[in-house]
Amino acid sequence: MYFIQTLKKIFAQKKRVIGATDLSRALAHNEFSFYYQPEWDLKTGKIKGLEALIRWESPSGIVPPNEFIPVLEETGLINSFTPFLFNQTLHDLHELHSVGFSNLFMSVNLSAVQLQDSALIEVIQKSLDQYGIVPANLECEITESREVKKVGSEMDTLKALGKMGIRVSIDDFGSGHASFGYIKNLDISKIKVDIEFIKELFEKETNQTIMRTIIELGHALNLSVLAEGVEKPEQEKWLKDNGCDYAQGFLLSRPLPLPMLISFLREHSDRIDTSVNA
Ligand code: G
Numbered sequence: 227m228y229f230i231q232t233l234k235k236i237f238a239q240k241k242r243v244i245g246a247t248d249l250s251r252a253l254a255h256n257e258f259s260f261y262y263q264p265e266w267d268l269k270t271g272k273i274k275g276l277e278a279l280i281r282w283e284s285p286s287g288i289v290p291p292n293e294f295i296p297v298l299e300e301t302g303l304i305n306s307f308t309p310f311l312f313n314q315t316l317h318d319l320h321e322l323h324s325v326g327f328s329n330l331f332m333s334v335n336l337s338a339v340q341l342q343d344s345a346l347i348e349v350i351q352k353s354l355d356q357y358g359i360v361p362a363n364l365e366c367e368i369t370e371s372r373e374v375k376k377v378g379s380e381m382d383t384l385k386a387l388g389k390m391g392i393r394v395s396i397d398d399f400g401s402g403h404a405s406f407g408y409i410k411n412l413d414i415s416k417i418k419v420d421i422e423f424i425k426e427l428f429e430k431e432t433n434q435t436i437m438r439t440i441i442e443l444g445h446a447l448n449l450s451v452l453a454e455g456v457e458k459p460e461q462e463k464w465l466k467d468n469g470c471d472y473a474q475g476f477l478l479s480r481p482l483p484l485p486m487l488i489s490f491l492r493e494h495s496d497r498i499d500t501s502v503n504a
């Protein structure tokens with residue numbers, strides 16, 4: 227009995243080993259797909275855009291991005307993944323625009339490693355042109371999982387994105403490396419505050435103090451502030467009352483595959499700006 231329990235424990239703890247072969251196959255066989263989660267304006271309640279979240283349905287089950295993105299990076303396969311990422315998400319944005327949701331923007335997640343790719347700007351431009359998307363409808367979220375190097379190609383790429391008119395935001399703000407360096411030197415437009423502060427907003431008063439301070443900091447620097455992981459109406463109300471600009475989370479919607487997202491948006495058409503350039 228004890229033996230079986232030990233075995234079960236070992237299997238539960240066994241870390242999946244993902245190799246280059248699995249990931250090449252995944253890319254070739256379309257095992258990656260995107261789910262889209264709406265971001266809304268807290269003042270008006272209107273949906274402004276979508277964050278693209280990658281999902282890998284491997285033959286042995288769903289693998290979370292924090293397990294396979296580092297492997298894509300280590301194996302260099304990330305340089306094939308990035309064109310796929312922009313091609314698919316901007317294709318889907320074009321689809322959304324063409325079914326009538328013409329003011330929505332798309333936000334994609336990029337790591338510091340992806341910023342090192344000298345072909346990145348060209349890759350993005352190609353997909354923008356292919357699907358007729360204006361740069362203002364694209365946002366790139368830079369994750370804080372490791373610090374963006376203050377000099378060199380990563381910083382240059384971020385500057386080039388800004389010059390093209392693509393918005394850059396900082397993802398999971400407050401959870402990782404301090405990003406004041408690039409907030410100061412770059413044209414960042416939005417801070418996406420890490421889910422941890424919102425999750426226990428009312429349980430820990432320090433989270434409210436931190437949240438208020440981030441909102442103030444963001445506004446003082448001319449940045450907008452988005453709260454991630456909003457699940458409850460009380461959280462939404464607090465954030466709105468305290469001047470937070472945008473929200474994202476299960477309260478409005480979970481990340482959805484494109485066809486479900488389109489149905490969702492149709493059902494919530496009163497929450498979408500249909501005026502030109504809204
Ligand atoms: O790191 P990043 O913020 O890009 O990742 C977003 C992740 O947070 C996704 O995996 C998404 O499914 C998850 N998420 C989005 N909204 C919520 C929420 O309201 N609650 C929780 N617990 N997770 C969320």
Ligand code: MN
Pocket residue numbers: 277335367397398
């Ligand atoms: Mn993100």
